[in-house]
Amino acid sequence: MRSIAHPGKSGTQRLFAIPSGVRPITTELIAGQTLLDAIAQMGEDFDVKSGAFRLNGGVLTSFSYVMPALSKSPEHAVYFSETFYVEGQVKLESASVTFGLRDGQPWLHCHAVWIEPNGRRHGGHLLPDRVVVATPIQLTGVALENAAFTVCPDPETNFSLFTPLATAEHSTSPNPGAYAIRLAPNVDLCDALEAFCQAQNIKRATIFGGVGSTVGAQFQDGRIVEPFVTELLIQSGRIVQTDTGQTRAEIDISIVDYKGGLTEGRLASGANSILVTAELVICPERD
Incomplete structure (x- = not known):
């Protein structure tokens, strides 16, 4: 399995999990606002401070995004590209969103797939305070009730990353509704979640959200993404x-x-180590 050397020292904890109750959320984002403001408005309307969501359909304008990139500085092992802009209306196909707090204010992390006016299908990291919702967009997912993804400094990667933290409403119930999770670099995405679920005696679960990065990728059908960022x-x-x-x-x-390159498929187990982070919510299915 491929790995990445970050500038900071890696800690012993590679999976961060906070138990939390969850509420399902299904709604439409209001047009005419930035993506950040639209989701923050949803948070006010539904009393949501944090959660993991999926976006489908709709149109975006003022479209701004960045790509994963090689780092030009020893301060980071990998970094972001310059900002790209797309003129005109962009059709959103799908997106995963981690919604939480940065310096006490709403913030989000969003990776998306879209179709540009010239027909190109592409993907990347949306800049949520610049992209504008032009038509209503469907939002589905779960709101966290006892935890919040919170932007915290990460000494290993030198980035500030969403990490699940317990909130004042935190409950130590032995049967929480879900777990808010962040994975650290150089652990396999599938293996780490399988081991966690085995330890928690979770036999079946649904994963909500899912925003992150891996060191290239290997799929179940044998295809390989060689570029490592x-x-x-x-x-x-x-x-x-x-x-x-x-x-x-x-x-x-x-x-x-x-x-x-944009590639899609089912990940192979034991072959996809985390590059910087992965954020998601696991909701067990009870018998």
Whole structure:
């Protein structure tokens, strides 16, 4: 499995998980606002401070995004590209969103796939305070009730990253509704979630959200993304139990690499180490 050397020292904890109750949310984002303001408005309307969501359909304008990129400085192992702008209306196909807090204010992390006016299908990291919602966009997902993804300094990567933290309403219930999770670099995405679910006796679960990056990618069908700097969004994710009682993560992604390639498919287990981070919510299915 490929790995990445970050400038800071890696800690012993590689998976950060906070138990939390959850509420399902289904609504439409209001047109005429930036993506950040539209989702923050949803937060006010539904009393949501943090959650993991999926966006589908609709149109965006003032379209601004960045791509994963090689780092030009020893302060970071990898970085972001310059900002790209797309003129005209961009059709949103799908996006994964981590919504939470930065310096006590609403903030979000969004990776998306879209179709540009010239027909090009592309993906990347949206700049949420610049992109404008032009037509209503469907939002579905879960709101966290006892935890919040909160931007915190990460000494290993030298980035400030969303990390799940307990809120004042935190409950230590032995059967929480869900877990807010962040994965650290150089752990396999599937293996880490499978081990976590085994430890928590979770036999079946749905993954909500899913914003992150891996060191390239290897898919179940054998395809490989060689460029090692990537960003991904989880299109569909589940934890299942096989006939032999093993826990398996079934994760379908869209991934964009720093050379501009967009690749999609189901990840192979044991072959996809985290590049910088991965944020998601696991919701167990109770018997």
